[in-house]
């Protein structure tokens with residue numbers, strides 16, 4: 001309400017100025033109509049993240065009525081806190097944050113609430129006791145994604161006495177890592193013949209995953225027998241495949257089954273080519289859903305507290321040229 005009054009007052013001032021000036025004030029009046037968004041993004045660690053940033057920038061573009069203040073946190077949570085405090089000082093109309101990890105958000109979100117600025121959380125979640133600190137969340141069900149991958153292993157390794165699995169975790173403490181890891185951890189409790197031979201941190205990047213997988217394989221006195229590598233995103237899968245093939249392993253076609261998440265273009269191509277056995281989709285195109293939350297509030301409505309995007313899985317035989325062309329990322 002206060003923002004509407006502020007904007008009406010500015011419009012009145014601008015209109016009065018308009019009577020004694022022309023083009024310059026007109027542009028200023030138009031500019032005052034823009035809804036100002038302060039946006040904090042994780043970084044650019046993965047193909048998924050790049051597609052997500054493009055979707056958010058397109059949704060909150062000037063042609064759609066927004067002035068977007070976009071900040072890349074370069075994978076550091078303290079950079080997100082700094083940018084959000086700057087947005088508060090700039091008195092943006094809304095804060096949109098794609099949080100790196102779940103914990104530590106109470107104080108900065110309390111400052112945003114005290115300043116009367118709604119916060120919309122996109123993709124991963126924040127872990128705060130007071131639900132009023134977050135106006136709405138749009139994202140995905142990461143535990144469900146992990147469960148889809150577990151079901152594939154159950155189906156394809158049903159009669160094995162032993163299934164040797166290497167697990168590459170994403171950024172520790174991120175909702176995507178917590179959910180995808182949680183589903184696999186639960187499955188190990190249900191399948192005593194599943195053997196976690198190595199768990200490593202790939203931080204959702206190709207470089208880090210290549211490094212930890214290479215070091216693991218080089219340090220093993222006996223070449224590990226690996227049935228499945230559970231990578232928590234495509235960039236980890238690319239790094240794991242590079243290291244495995246360098247060490248003489250065959251990926252796909254009776255060799256190591258690499259499971260991956262995101263289903264980005266390059267991930268789907270690797271799956272079609274048999275290098276990745278299963279792609280679990282994680283849709284980065286969250287811009288329109290996030291923008292619909294702001295639009296609902298601008299129109300005086302109350303947005304849904306949580307909205308998840310629909311997601312599916314892809315097997316090599318599902319991936320056609322038409323499918324690849326049809327996807328926006």
Ligand code: GZL
Pocket residue numbers: 045046047048049123124140174176204232233234261262282
């Ligand atoms: C998932 C997103 C994850 C992706 C990774 O919604 O948070 O972060 O799976 C990205 O590719 O780095």
